[in-house]
Amino acid sequence: MILLKIENLLGNFSFGFFFLTMLAYWFRAAFFVQSKTIGKWLKQFGFLGILIANFASAGLLICRWILSGHFPLSNLYESLIFLGWALSFVQILLEKNVSTEENFIGVIFSPVLLFISGFAALSLPTQMQEITPLIPALKSNWLMMHVSIMMLSYATLLAGSLMAFVFLLISKGDSKQSGISMTLLLDQLSYRTLGIGFPLLTLGILSGAVWANEAWGSYWSWDPKETWALITWFIFAIYLHLRITYGWQGKKPAIIASLGFLFIWICYLGVNLFGSGLHSYGWFSR
DSSP states (O other), X not given: OXXXXXXXXXXXXXXXXXXXXXXXXXXXXXXOXXXXXXXXXXXXHHHHHHHHHHHHHHHHHHHHHHHHSSOSOSSHHHHHHXXXXXXXXXXXHHHHHOOOSSOHHHHHHHHHHHHHXXXXXXXXXXXXXXXXXXXXXXXXXXXXXXXXXXXXXXXXXXXXXXXXXXXXXXXXXXOSHHHHHHHHHHHHHHHHHHHHHHHHHHHHHHHHHHHHHHHHSOSOOOOHHHHHHHHHHHHHHHHHHHHHHSOOOTHHHHHHHHHHHHHHXXXXXXHHHHOOSTTOOOSTTO
């Protein structure tokens, strides 16, 4: 079928441009930051590449939506593609609104995007990438709302916590004025991005509880996914509480946010692959 061929083509496009984009950003950061010719060209290519990869990921999801007849977030493969699309969209917004000579946003995000795309396309078994009918519990309007909000929260929280982690790495060498300005900018961007991701995570957990009650007759069952989502919520609740109430800035809240980066991956990928429960999609647990 032609849509299947288009889907495969868009998947290859997104992975290829995530890879080329990472090369462009890192080559520029390593060798051509001060160059007004090659450096400028690499910066423009990197941004164009992330746009193409973002549109290719969106097109892939649309193809699967048409082919399956339901919102394409019913398995791990589709959620990874959606996560890559959402995270690249966050990167595009940040790059459009934050102009720096170093262009560190792309340097930070591009390896994670390549990992997500590569893991989805190259590591997952073929049967986990195939379109399958929805199980009865997923045949609900809550599928679109709950899962999409959770994935958007993961994307924004990953972006904010990743910037906090990089802040910790470069804050040791902040003797130069440019270094100080970059660390301050990273700290503020991380705080604002996490401030968006936390309400999304809250809404996602609440909508999931309502859906669980409809599907399984209980709002909360301490499923591994639910438990780790709650732990992740508490991590970022502590982070925001300390920043808003006590005015913490700099390294201390960044350590908490960096810890949140690990907890997000455990909640999203670790539980799916290694755990067992209502939200398990993995083959390692079989």
